[in-house]
Amino acid sequence: MRSAAGLAQALRPRVMRLARRLRQMQDDSLDLNPNQLSAMAVLLNSGDQLMGELAAQEKVQPPSMTRIVHGLEARGYVARRSDPQDHRRCLVTLTDAGRQVLLANRRRRDEWLAIRIAKLEPADREVLRQAIGVLERLNQG
Amino acid sequence: MRSAAGLAQALRPRVMRLARRLRQMQDDSLDLNPNQLSAMAVLLNSGDQLMGELAAQEKVQPPSMTRIVHGLEARGYVARRSDPQDHRRCLVTLTDAGRQVLLANRRRRDEWLAIRIAKLEPADREVLRQAIGVLERLNQG
DNA sequence: CTTGATATTTAGCATTGCTAACTAGTACGC
DNA sequence: GCGTACTAGTTAGCAATGCTAAATATCAAG
Numbered sequence: 001m002r003s004a005a006g007l008a009q010a011l012r013p014r015v016m017r018l019a020r021r022l023r024q025m026q027d028d029s030l031d032l033n034p035n036q037l038s039a040m041a042v043l044l045n046s047g048d049q050l051m052g053e054l055a056a057q058e059k060v061q062p063p064s065m066t067r068i069v070h071g072l073e074a075r076g077y078v079a080r081r082s083d084p085q086d087h088r089r090c091l092v093t094l095t096d097a098g099r100q101v102l103l104a105n106r107r108r109r110d111e112w113l114a115i116r117i118a119k120l121e122p123a124d125r126e127v128l129r130q131a132i133g134v135l136e137r138l139n140q141g
Numbered sequence: 142m143r144s145a146a147g148l149a150q151a152l153r154p155r156v157m158r159l160a161r162r163l164r165q166m167q168d169d170s171l172d173l174n175p176n177q178l179s180a181m182a183v184l185l186n187s188g189d190q191l192m193g194e195l196a197a198q199e200k201v202q203p204p205s206m207t208r209i210v211h212g213l214e215a216r217g218y219v220a221r222r223s224d225p226q227d228h229r230r231c232l233v234t235l236t237d238a239g240r241q242v243l244l245a246n247r248r249r250r251d252e253w254l255a256i257r258i259a260k261l262e263p264a265d266r267e268v269l270r271q272a273i274g275v276l277e278r279l280n281q282g
Numbered sequence: 283c284t285t286g287a288t289a290t291t292t293a294g295c296a297t298t299g300c301t302a303a304c305t306a307g308t309a310c311g312c
Numbered sequence: 313g314c315g316t317a318c319t320a321g322t323t324a325g326c327a328a329t330g331c332t333a334a335a336t337a338t339c340a341a342g
Contacts, residue, residue, distance in 0.1 A: 068298095
């Protein structure tokens with residue numbers, strides 16, 4: 001079972017299942033939905049963004065991003081200001097409070113996975129370490 | 142970076158991203174939503190189910206499963222009959238048409254992944270082959 | 283045969299995505 | 313300059329889909 005097709009058949013359900021469980025971890029006890037969390041992650045990783053850029057990156061339509069950002073703004077996790085060069089544009093910035101909430105949440109999810117990884121054999125961890133690069137190439141290709 | 146925490150931090154985003162792309166693949170040109178597809182997968186893997194069992198397995202409330210199954214029944218992908226022993230109960234069965242659609246869809250998604258896997262180096266494929274078992278243990282643990 | 287429990291469905295609400303239409307700001311040709 | 317066309321974002325309203333509460337149908341026990 002080293003053919004690409006065979007590997008795909010075996011890998012897909014396992015990746016999907018792990019992702020589903022990781023996703024379930026993030027909802028508890030946080031008044032942010034997955035979209036809001038995801039938009040904040042873009043701001044953390046790529047810095048301030050225009051509404052349109054955010055919508056494009058998150059693959060939602062502009063009106064949907066308006067709603068998502070409104071929720072974040074109401075909670076004080078992002079701030080908005082109009083672009084001084086072009087007043088049609090609207091720049092969205094992650095606030096310190098937003099950054100803290102996001103990092104805390106990310107840490108919590110990573111912990112859940114880390115605990116499970118810690119229970120594996122050392123050889124299994126070595127496989128995972130190598131898999132990081134492979135997954136990266138798989139996602140980019 | 143061999144610690145469980147470090148591995149978790151590196152792996153989580155890559156697994157989530159791959160899963161997101163795999164999920165996006167499945168919607169095109171099929172009149173079934175992810176819930177319906179997932180319910181059919183349960184029927185394929187575990188055989189006929191009661192409405193309640195199906196709802197529990199899919200972690201949705203019974204009324205939601207009613208709606209999901211109605212859609213599948215209207216398309217002829219599942220059949221329902223009341224349990225001969227207990228007429229309150231309702232058994233749901235995958236039809237042949239349903240099985241074919243499900244398998245065709247699964248094949249299509251696997252193909253997308255297989256094409257990407259085929260572009261990797263042989264050494265990378267070997268890592269993936271080993272990762273299958275590791276992921277399995279990670280999901281079970 | 284009546285009372286209470288169980289499986290499922292129906293009714294109606296909240297959330298969230300979308301498209302279409304609107305508002306505000308910019309840019310270009312005359 | 314000024315009107316026309318374009319662009320960024322928002323508002324309005326629809327469709328899909330999750331939920332809870334209440335209704336329906338069936339079973340089980342005294």
